[in-house]
Amino acid sequence: MASTGHFIVLICLFLLNITCILAAWNTKDYLKREHTLVKPYTGSGMNIPLWDFVGTTMVTSNYVRLTPDRQSSQGAIWNSIPCNVRNWELHVHFKVHGQGKSLFGDGFAIWYARDRLQLGPVFGNKDYFVGLAVIADTYSNHNGPHNHQHPYVSAMVNNGTQHYDHDRDGTHTELAGCTSLFRNQDHETYLAIRYEGETLTVSMDIDGKDGWSECFKVDGVRLPVGYYFGASAATGELADNHDIISMKLYELELPDVQTKEELYRGLPQADIFAAPRDHVEDEKGGFMSGGTWSGWKIFFIIMLIIIGIIVCGAVAYVIFGKDDPTKRKRFY
Incomplete structure (x- = not known):
């Protein structure tokens, strides 16, 4: 009987410890399911519970494709529940891939914004938005050189009030940025956005090593x-598949001093912006402008060279053909 009672006491202690651990995990630092997008996505029909999508967005069993590898596409997906968490971290599992080897675009953006489901020119979302955009820009065929890849x-x-x-x-309105070669990777690629206090940190995991590498901190x-949280993407003359596989939001566990601060409800603000970058203007779209030549420019250059060779050859034939006595016809 004593051994049985001892066994029951051990079981009770074990269950009590498990309950305490789960309770502690579930206080502040935990997954916010109402702001999380994971597989399986669909509910009844093509609807995604707590998420709305617009444009070219297509939902499959393995990913949410914002744009296909097709020109002139815009797509977005938005959470339908506003986020009232003060300190959070968003993990985005994504994949950008396509047939383009040297020319591709345009890119995608992760949003924490006041307005949602409004397609527009800023990577599939409206311009003059209100909120935060973390932009993954893949389009390298811009007018004028920049000091980043x-x-x-x-x-x-x-x-x-600001135009992208x-x-x-966007270098004249950005907070900070970094080069990240996430496109056409064979392994999984992730992006993390952490907002803690008044500090924004963006990190990437694109090397397949299951570890975050800080991109910038502001x-x-x-x-x-x-x-609202959302994701959007766009293609123009160049294209790519822009896929969102999951978006997971975590509420951060912070000291009580920070959690007791009043919730900020004004307009988004930032104290520091990146320094302006040198840029070579190309307002008229000069033929030889740009750090990267497009396929059309290369094609026209090759055609001009071929035409020039043909013209030179014809002129040379006429000039030298007249003076060649062996090629003159005889009339006797």
């Missing part, structure tokens, strides 16, 4: 609660 990941905070300038890669960023 593509793909390029950057962040922009907007209060509705594609010709400048202090003095104030984001209000009550905005």
Whole structure:
């Protein structure tokens, strides 16, 4: 009997420990399922519970494809529940791939914004937006050289008054950015956005090593609660498949001093922006402008060279053919 009682006591202690562990995990630092997108995506029919999609977005069993590898496409998916978490971290499992080897685009963006489901020119979302955009720009065929390579990941905070300038890669309104070669990788690729206090940190995991590598970190960023998470993508003359596999939002466990601070409800703000970058203007789209020549430019150059060779050959034939006595016809 004593051994049986001892066994029951051990079982009770074990269950109590498990309960305490789960309770502690479930207090602050845990997955927010109402803001999380994971497989299987669909509910009844083609609907995704708590998520809405628009444009060319297509839902499959393995991924949500925002745009296919086809020109002039725009697609987006948005959470339908506003986020009232002050400190959070969003993990995005994504894949960008296509047939293009040297020319491809345009890219995708992850949003924490006031307005949703509004297609537009900023990687599938409206311009003059209100909120935060973390942009993964793959389009390298821009007018004028820049001091970074593509793909390029950057962040922009907007209060509705700023225009995203594609010709400048958004470098005159970005908070910070880094080059990240995430396109056409054979392994899984991830992006993490962490907002803690007034610090925004963006990290990447694109090497298949299951570890985050910090892309940039910016202090003095104030984001209000009550905005929506979303993802959008766009293609233009160049294209790619832009796939979202999962989006997982975690509420961060922070000291009580920080959690007792009042929730910010004003417009998005940022104290620091990246320094302006040198850019060679090409307002008229000069034929020889740009750091990277497009396929059409190369084609026209080759055609001009061929035409020039033909013209020179014809002129040389006429000039030298007249003076060659062996090629003159005899009339006797």
